[in-house]
Amino acid sequence: MFSFHANKNKGFTMVESMVALVIMSFGMIALVKFQVGMVGYGGLVKAKTAATTLAQQKIENLRNRVLVNDTSLDDTVTSPASSNLCGAGYAYDDVNGGGVSNAPIATNPDKITLVNTDYIRCYKITTVAATSTQPEFKNVTAKLVWNDTANVQQAVQLDSKIAWNDPGDSAFVATTSTSSSTLATPSGGAVLGGTNDYSGGIPGGATSNGDGTSTYQPGDGTTEIISDSTGEVLLTVLSGYTLSTISGNVYVDGTNSTAQTTAYASYPVISDAGYCTRTIASPMQQVTGLYSYYQYQCYVGSSWYGNVGIVRTDNPNSNARVCLGDPSASDTVLSTIRTYRGYETRNDASNNLIVDGNGDAIYFPVGITGGAALGAHHFLITNITGNPSDSDCVTEMSTSEFAGNPDDFYCMSGTCPGTASSATLTVTGAYTVGMVGSIQVTNGGLCSIASGSYSCDVTYVAGTSWSGSITVNPATGYEVCSTNPLTFTGLAADSANNDVTLAATGACAGGASSYQVDGFVTIGSGNPAPKTTSLSGLTVTVSPSASASCTYSYTNGDLSGEIDCDVPAGFSGTITLGGYDFRDTANVLDYSSSAVNADLTNQNITIAR
Numbered sequence: 001m002f003s004f005h006a007n008k009n010k011g012f013t014m015v016e017s018m019v020a021l022v023i024m025s026f027g028m029i030a031l032v033k034f035q036v037g038m039v040g041y042g043g044l045v046k047a048k049t050a051a052t053t054l055a056q057q058k059i060e061n062l063r064n065r066v067l068v069n070d071t072s073l074d075d076t077v078t079s080p081a082s083s084n085l086c087g088a089g090y091a092y093d094d095v096n097g098g099g100v101s102n103a104p105i106a107t108n109p110d111k112i113t114l115v116n117t118d119y120i121r122c123y124k125i126t127t128v129a130a131t132s133t134q135p136e137f138k139n140v141t142a143k144l145v146w147n148d149t150a151n152v153q154q155a156v157q158l159d160s161k162i163a164w165n166d167p168g169d170s171a172f173v174a175t176t177s178t179s180s181s182t183l184a185t186p187s188g189g190a191v192l193g194g195t196n197d198y199s200g201g202i203p204g205g206a207t208s209n210g211d212g213t214s215t216y217q218p219g220d221g222t223t224e225i226i227s228d229s230t231g232e233v234l235l236t237v238l239s240g241y242t243l244s245t246i247s248g249n250v251y252v253d254g255t256n257s258t259a260q261t262t263a264y265a266s267y268p269v270i271s272d273a274g275y276c277t278r279t280i281a282s283p284m285q286q287v288t289g290l291y292s293y294y295q296y297q298c299y300v301g302s303s304w305y306g307n308v309g310i311v312r313t314d315n316p317n318s319n320a321r322v323c324l325g326d327p328s329a330s331d332t333v334l335s336t337i338r339t340y341r342g343y344e345t346r347n348d349a350s351n352n353l354i355v356d357g358n359g360d361a362i363y364f365p366v367g368i369t370g371g372a373a374l375g376a377h378h379f380l381i382t383n384i385t386g387n388p389s390d391s392d393c394v395t396e397m398s399t400s401e402f403a404g405n406p407d408d409f410y411c412m413s414g415t416c417p418g419t420a421s422s423a424t425l426t427v428t429g430a431y432t433v434g435m436v437g438s439i440q441v442t443n444g445g446l447c448s449i450a451s452g453s454y455s456c457d458v459t460y461v462a463g464t465s466w467s468g469s470i471t472v473n474p475a476t477g478y479e480v481c482s483t484n485p486l487t488f489t490g491l492a493a494d495s496a497n498n499d500v501t502l503a504a505t506g507a508c509a510g511g512a513s514s515y516q517v518d519g520f521v522t523i524g525s526g527n528p529a530p531k532t533t534s535l536s537g538l539t540v541t542v543s544p545s546a547s548a549s550c551t552y553s554y555t556n557g558d559l560s561g562e563i564d565c566d567v568p569a570g571f572s573g574t575i576t577l578g579g580y581d582f583r584d585t586a587n588v589l590d591y592s593s594s595a596v597n598a599d600l601t602n603q604n605i606t607i608a609r
Contacts, residue, residue, distance in 0.1 A: 050114045051144035051156035056269035056311045058142040059160045086122035093121040119146045188304025189241020190273050194233030211277040225299050235275040237301040242370025247297040253382035259292045265314035268296035271306035275299050302370030309337035310379050323380040323393035325407035332393035335408040342366040342412035378405050427456045429498035435478040440471045465492040472500050479598045481508035519603030521561035535561040538579040571596040
């Protein structure tokens with residue numbers, strides 16, 4: 001007899017199927033959330049990278065401008081209005097030159113758009129007075145704020161210290177009677193960003209750079225660096241200029257995970273206007289037993305000069321150092337930045353060499369050559385304990401990787417007057433405590449004030465003399481009663497007792513007979529391109545001209561100039577800038593409704609493009 005038994009374990013019941021479906025649904029939801037989170041995280045990383053670049057560019061801008069005693073380097077309390085977006089103590093960066101605003105980021109006229117994100121850039125400056133063991137320096141903080149995709153405000157903040165660099169190395173750079181012998185910050189022939197949008201795809205004809213960007217010439221004479229991932233134009237080289245590059249490796253001492261983490265947290269940065277990329281392989285490239293490293297490349301327009309450096313976002317410890325130079329030549333230096341400069345001699349209209357009063361050739365600044373590709377400009381990030389010196393880098397740097405590596409100064413021309421000998425003298429005087437805001441000196445100097453006295457150290461070519469002026473900027477509510485500025489001619493030794501008399505506004509005995517009206521002339525950023533890349537041909541006139549005079553000077557023929565006027569007390573006329581197609585720019589300083597009864601600085605004119 002045969003008997004049959006039903007197999008009760010065959011197949012799935014409806015309940016089992018539903019349970020499996022629910023479990024799988026939870027897994028799919030978790031996976032989707034994870035993917036969304038990773039996309040958001042990737043966007044945040046890109047935004048932070050761009051913010052870090054913009055912050056460092058502001059610091060580099062200030063680092064270059066500290067050499068010209070720019071009044072914008074005074075403590076933040078005298079800078080543009082405090083920013084509600086960045087927090088107490090910060091000032092807005094007046095990007096568009098039209099004054100600052102507390103408007104929301106999306107509608108703020110000073111927003112900077114990069115990587116499809118709107119940023120507001122702010123800064124904070126505090127002065128640390130000179131002591132017997134250190135010179136005066138400034139603590140500088142640059143801060144970028146933006147809203148992420150969830151409309152939550154994010155921020156990146158970089159801190160640095162900037163101080164006067166001995167100008168003896170630039171002593172032969174051409175000067176005028178009212179400008180310093182140091183260099184203003186140039187942009188060369190490029191501007192950040194661009195007007196074209198390639199979010200729909202990289203255009204045909206573009207050439208991949210192999211670092212996440214492509215180079216494209218749209219046919220209007222410009223050259224664009226485009227982000228491969230977003231289609232955004234990162235840098236535009238203007239018509240008439242040529243793209244140039246600076247590249248190398250960033251090495252980190254070690255090959256373990258700590259070294260690689262440090263590499264990921266370091267970024268190459270460049271002063272305005274350029275754009276740097278970094279290419280990190282996976283796994284990260286290594287020199288066996290020595291270093292982990294990645295490649296960087298910076299794009300600039302011809303005529304650019306400035307700084308390229310390394311910034312870290314991982315709060316490194318006090319032993320963290322960056323080494324530059326060639327250990328095989330014992331030419332190493334501790335520095336986070338490398339300075340790029342070029343110089344040339346010129347002939348006058350009669351084809352004679354332009355010289356100074358001693359018959360020495362005057363050197364004029366020049367930028368990077370169009371189409372130049374400066375390579376193997378490496379950095380080493382390492383740790384050195386104790387009180388390190390430049391020579392300590394020799395033992396940290398492999399001779400094979402760093403042979404021929406430039407130190408912290410790279411000459412982009414055949415001759416750089418870096419060995420010019422210099423001499424220094426000091427001008428001192430007294431003032432009433434609390435009445436002075438700042439003191440400035442022209443032609444290669446730096447001033448400090450403390451406890452009712454001031455001291456200005458000036459540097460000039462050894463064997464000659466120094467000529468310049470010292471201007472006192474009174475604190476709010478006060479005016480200078482004595483001669484201001486103090487003018488010096490042919491000074492070759494220390495000068496003391498150059499005292500300054502101040503009083504409450506309007507309280508000077510008889511009042512000053514004349515006042516200084518000073519300001520800067522610049523060309524605004526953005527598009528269209530300016531009709532000229534030099535402000536050397538401008539003129540300045542004053543009306544009425546009785547007992548009044550004005551001079552105009554320009555810095556090396558670049559995009560900056562300076563107005564210096566001496567007007568009688570109570571002057572209620574106009575100062576007019578001429579010699580240029582000003583388009584929609586107000587080129588007149590009008591005092592008809594507010595007479596001049598005090599020295600006025602920062603009477604600036606920004607020419608619209």
